[in-house]
Amino acid sequence: MTQKLRVTGPRESIFNNEVVSRFELYNSLFLTLPFYKIKDTGTLLPLFIKHCEDGVKNLKTPAEIIKSFFERYTQTTDPKDIIDLLFRFIQYIERQVVLFDAVEDASFTKLNTTEDHSSLRSMLKKSEFNAELHEKIAKLIEDFSLRLVLTAHPTQFYPGSVLSIINDLTTAIKINDIVTINQLLQQLGKTPFFNKKSPTPVDEALSLTWYLENVFYFAAANIQSEIDSSLEEFNIPSKKAIELGFWPGGDRDGNPNVHAQDTIQVSKMLRQILFRCYYRDFRKLKRRITFRGVEETVYKVQDVLYKNAFDTNIEPANISEFLIENLNQIKDTLIEFHDGLFADLVDDLLRKVELFGSHFASLDIRQDSRVLRNVHAYCRQFKPIISLFPENFDELGEEEKIQLLSFKTAKVNYSGDADSLTTDTLQTIAGIRQIQQQNGELACHRYIISNCQQASDILQLMELFLWNGWDEKELTIDFVPLFETVSDLEGASQIMERLYTHPFYRKHLESRGNKQDIMLGFSDSTKDGGYLMANWSIFNAKVALTATSVAHNIQLAFFDGRGGPPSRGGGKTHRFYASMGKEIANKNIQLTIQGQTISSQYGSIDSAEFNIEQLINAGISSGLKEKHNILLDSPHKDILDVMAKDSFDAFVALRKHPLFLNYLERFSPLSLLSKITISSRPVKRSSGEKLRLEDLRAISFVTAWGQLKQNIPGFYGIGTALKNQEASGNWDKIRKTYQESGYFKTIIDNGMMSMSKTDFSITAHFAKDPEFGDFWKMLRDEYERSKEMLLKLAGHTTLMENYPVEKRSIAVREKIVLPLVLIQHFALENLQHQLDDEQLQSYEKLAIRTVYGIVNAGRNSA
Known part of the structure; x- marks a missing residue:
């Protein structure tokens, strides 16, 4: 074949x-x-x-x-x-x-x-x-940490x-x-391979726990073991370097199917699965430790582990300290009286308890700022809060709003019916406290505010906590703004400046060790401004946010919302982190692992260990070099500013083309993605019938282009930008930038990866379409232009020439799924005809079924 x-x-x-x-x-x-x-x-x-x-x-x-x-x-x-x-x-x-x-x-x-x-x-x-x-x-090792966050995005089939x-x-x-x-x-x-009905958020969480139980439980411990032995060899104190995060059951942004009870249920599930892992390991350990002097402790630990793993009636509590204390007692006895025989097995379990505690992975909560503003408005209707705010509060300017926020702890007396999102928000705020009491503080300590556009978005959320069962002195929550669009990224540092100088927020940060996590979204920024502008905007935002945080003595950690493909922040991810200069905070690497990236990069213990180690080494080596990033120097920055603007203009012009969405709906399975039974999350944010680009989720947007084998979000506009530089006589300068900047080189290399999975010959017949022919030619021409300019810039003759194995892997995979792409187009074409209900369902099902294999073969295409 x-x-x-x-x-x-x-x-x-x-x-x-x-x-x-x-x-x-x-x-x-x-x-x-x-x-x-x-x-x-x-x-x-x-x-x-x-x-x-x-x-x-x-x-x-x-x-x-x-x-x-x-x-x-x-x-x-x-x-x-x-x-x-x-x-x-x-x-x-x-x-x-x-x-x-x-x-x-x-x-x-x-x-x-x-x-x-x-x-x-x-x-x-x-x-x-x-x-x-x-x-x-x-x-660097003392300060460094890596957090991998598994998310429930609908491309892990x-x-x-x-x-x-x-x-x-x-x-x-x-x-x-x-x-x-x-x-x-x-x-x-x-x-x-697939469910007959869409999964619930809890189903999604259960599906992803397979990776926690079968891969990360072992891979993270193995890497931590290597770190410990390396540090011991060179007389450096041991350091916990790896953390795991989890979004299914906690991420409710645009997903009305996630409820507070789901969040609680998922936290319990994570805990129980973890203790089953501990119990499994402890039984193996017990078979070896058959000596005198440890019997009582062994049976005590086994009893506790068994009850926490299998007894559903047990009252959950954070027992990690109990386990660590008793495992250390067993280890000390083995060393003192039994020549340290099998102490390494105890060390292995100890290491896992220190890594995963009683929670396994930290459950992040995420909600849109617009929902949180509505909840704040709802609470302001009731005593005693109602007396603190004027009726026109929402119409006030940002500074006026902030001045009115009093941060008083209160018990609000609710008497009116709240909508489902408001009810969920209030119940979740209370539920976080329950999760922390049962699984430990690290089990659920971050609240992510997506679409964060102003400082008051965070400050108002803090008030919601104070009004709903939390005390200022025990507010064990990290508030994480998420900046996503190009314009939000541009104003991010000003927002953080306002927060760092706000007395209440600064006092809260001090109680959290002067540490601030900031999440940056790659997917929506690409959908908003195109591939090059998104990457450049995020780079500039990171530089500005780092400077602001340093000025206020805040330890900043960037949490990167990366998808699988380059157009959503994927590709050679570790090369991005290795290429950071000293102007960008890089001591704490945090990123989402989602879609097929979970199975392709973390699907086995071998691959997970390799990729975890790559990221850790990227962070350490980046800090070690402390190179000044040349992209901040003229003429490099000036050239990139112009290139990003040219690319942005080209991409926005494409988005505004009257045929843009029609083309995507006509020739891709975009309108059918909502019928794929793999996710609890809707394809678009609004419930209206008419599809609007601003409501379309970035993952659906990118998936649709990937199914077409055109991957527009991964390169469109970069060819035009490079061509303009060549015409302006700046080619030598841009070549120098490419050769000297690891960051810019990675952007270009990842763009080539997107283009390697693009094949306009499959849709060449579109050129003859009376309605969409010219539009298809415009897309094809930018592809050819981008390919020509990227190859010229890199000095290559073929795409991905410097990654020959990955290039060949892509070629074989694309060959395997070529029939699926053609069957999909065949089905979509037939759906344009007059069909009876049976025929309609048959062709829809045919088109939908091709999506799975195409996405899975791409490994990072959605």
Whole structure:
């Protein structure tokens, strides 16, 4: 099915032998997959794939390709039978994607050698005879932390049952166990990939806990163990470096299906799953520790762990200190009386308890500022608060509002009916206290205010806490503004300046250790201003916010809302952090892990450990170099300012084109995404029928372009910007910027990644469309312009030339799913015709089913 790839280097050779060849071998087993109704599906699929490739090369339409295939290779003419066979093809290809994922994951350690990155130990080794450097590294480690936050965004399609098969399949492939591989592929063929109905927020949380239980529980502890041993070797105090965050059940921004009881339920679920992990480990430990002197402590710990893991009637409490104290007693006894035998097993469990406490992952709460303003207005109607505010409070200016905020602790007497969002907000504020009491403060201590546009958005939320059961002296909450749009990013530092100088907020920050988290959104800023402008706006915002925080002696941590694809902040993420200059706070790296990025980068212990270590090393090495970022110097900054503006103008002109949304709705499955049963979150924020771009979620926006294989958000406008620089005689300067700035180079490289997953030949027939032909040509022309200019800038002949293995992986994956793309276009085209209800449902279902495989194959395409 897949052509052999030309070998050009050692890693490419490994990829060819370990991935492509084994995929071809195991792919033959798909001929016997247990699908029903259609005979010889496995035999016909390779013919269909080849027919699709030839059809695209000859610029045939999807309808022409599919029609000619059935005429040439089958006796089928009935539309219903054609749809049935296409569904079988989809099922096969979905599972081929899983197989390729498993084969690639099985080869992960061979494809990602230690030569690809420096380790913490190697950094310390270099400083062994340099006291000044050693001290600097020690200080960086003392201050550093990494927080990975799993989010419930609707592009992680695999349920737990399929994830378990993938995990087992990867293990079998590592040792070429053909019998087991065949059995697992048979199991995969019979295992449903998708739910019949949309999951609840709790269902989403349960699905993501698979990664916590099976991957992060081990990977985070293993990396922490390496850090501990490295620090011990070089006489540096141990430091907890890794934290986990969790959004399902806590993120209610634009999701009316999340309620306070869900948040409480998810916190309990996280706790119970964690204690089952602890109990599982402790049972293994107990089988080895059969000595005198520890019996009583062992049984005491086992009893507590068992009850917390399995007894649903137990009153939850934060017992991490109890566990640490008793595990240390066991360890001390082993060291003193039993030569330290099996003390390493106790150390392993101790390390996990110190990492995960009684909560596993911190549950973040997120809500839109507009909702929180409405809740504040609701509370102001009642005693004793009503006397503190004028009726026209919402119409006042920002400074007048802030002056009226009194931050008085009060018990509000509510007497009127509140809407569901208001009720949820008030119940959640009370619920956070319950979660902290049961699982510890770290279990739920951050409230993220999305669409934060003014300082009062945060200050009013603080008042809501004081009015609803919280005391000023015990306000164990970190308030995190989220700046998303280009204009919000531009004004972010002024907002934080206002907060840092506000007496009440400053006093609160002091109680929280003078630490401030600020979240920046990559997805909405790209949707708002295009790829280059979004990245440049975030860079400038980080510089300004860092300067403001330093001026007020605040330890700043940026929480980056990154999606999977480059257009949503993904791509070579660790290279962004490694390229930070001293003008950007980078000691505390925090980022979201979402969509297929969870399975592709953190789907196995090997890959999770590698990517966690990459991020930690990026943060430490960035601080170690403390390079001044040349993008802040003229002429670099001036050129980037102009380029970002040119790119922004081009992108906004595209967005304002009268055919923009119509094109996306007509040729992509955008209007059908709401029918995909993988998420509790609506596709758009408003409930109205008419689709508006401002209401469309960035993830749906990017997904739709990815399905079209055009990836407009990942590059559009950058070609125009570069072309303008060339025409202005600045080409040598921009080349110098590219060569000297790691940050700018990463932006360009990630843009090339987006373009590598773009193929306008698939939609070449759009050029003849009487309504959309010129619009398609405009998109294609910017792609060609961007490709030409990016290659010229990088000095390359092909896209992703400096990432040959990733480039080849993308090429194979795109080849696997090409039939899905064509089937999708075929279905969407038929949906434009007059159909009866049965036909309408059949073609809609056909189009929807293709989305899963295309997204999963892309690994970071949505």
